[in-house]
Amino acid sequence: MIANYSVACRREELKSIRDRFGGELAANGITGLLRDQIVLAVDEACANAIIHGNDCDENRMIRLEADLREGVLSVRIFDVGKFEFDPKLLDRDIDYFIRHKMKGGLGLRLIHAIMDEVRFDVVDGVCVCTMNKAVPVS
Amino acid sequence: MIANYSVACRREELKSIRDRFGGELAANGITGLLRDQIVLAVDEACANAIIHGNDCDENRMIRLEADLREGVLSVRIFDVGKFEFDPKLLDRDIDYFIRHKMKGGLGLRLIHAIMDEVRFDVVDGVCVCTMNKAVPVS
């Protein structure tokens, strides 16, 4: 386990999640652009759980868990909020976002572009976002 | 595999799903009230995928897959529509439904009450509802 902590559902926590998780990646030999991209994917997934899943309710928490095994980094984000997924969002071209003056909707796309495997599981009311990525073994 | 078929996203297909799947359960020694309950859970899950996931778009399909292994019946329903889950729905008391004159919102509750394990997985834009239940070995 290279990370295992909970944070309250506040947008302001995102910065410390990035700093902390980025530090953990570096400590495990994941650096440079690869580190930056993984931190971005994790930030996006946490932002979704905080904002969409839990409506930024500070009394609720999300939990982040990560491990690195046999060259695969696996990050899991747990939340007990609501979950929504519309695959259409992943297919729309950028013009659609511009025409509709959309402020959001690109986060999942970034996550999918960066990570090798992305899945959401809802089990007993808990939503888990699992993101895996092969990383160079140091 | 005791079932593996696709049906169009039309409400009218539900009756034939029930008849067909109920027949398959009976052929595998699952009968009586147990059979009726499992058919109900599968009907509810298919209705959700057809109605909520795919807006009853007849050009879209859902797929139902089931197997029975070591006394556990496992049913999986695949759809490529949108997915929404709000755990609040499972906790609200019945008075809430009455006061709000709600026509729906009890299907997931039935599914959870009937099956031993219920999970939804969204992987690469495909939503899978997996429902497992221990059944007497014949």
Place this chain on the structure above:
Amino acid sequence: MNTTNKPSGMQIAGEPISGGIVVLISGDLDASSSLAFDSWLKEYISEGHTQFIFDGRELAYIASAGLGVFISNKDDVYDQGGQFIFCGLRESVRNVFTILGLTDLFTFVSSREEAMELIS
């Protein structure tokens, strides 16, 4: 007695009696047929009916969408002193009400005669 054919092999037959109406539901009340059943019930409510006896002897199946018809129309009927009485439900149908803890919301009796006594 007027009989209406509905999808999924559901049939509804409403038979006005003194002080109420007996509704024989036959077939399956699922996410398909409950749409028509809901319109039908709302029409009867808007005509002023409040005492409903649902004869369930021939109701082979009920899904949550079918229960939703009774739940969503309950207050409109009960607030006027009306009621939903179910008689003769089959075990598998009755069981669905039980699983969801709905048995205290409505009245359940075994025969049409018992139901009619409750509204007279």
Place this chain on the structure above:
Amino acid sequence: MNTTNKPSGMQIAGEPISGGIVVLISGDLDASSSLAFDSWLKEYISEGHTQFIFDGRELAYIASAGLGVFISNKDDVYDQGGQFIFCGLRESVRNVFTILGLTDLFTFVSSREEAMELIS
């Protein structure tokens, strides 16, 4: 030059120049700070600014919510003949535009001087 402190350690400094405005964004443009940045940008647009040079030398991080600010305001600016020019973006920030295929939507140059030539 007016400087505004924003959450997550983001700072915005707008410096009007002839024919446009140079905006120095420092810190992180994430799902938290982009709310304030969006209000800020909308205010400048409503004041009539159309030629924006975003100086990204001190922009350490951008998330999709930050990109969303540029995307959602693009038409309002470009429809008036305006433009968003980014100069001096760090590799890791520029990379986020690239991953999403946004590099053709806006103008990217390396220095503030090049950017100023484009609007004069």
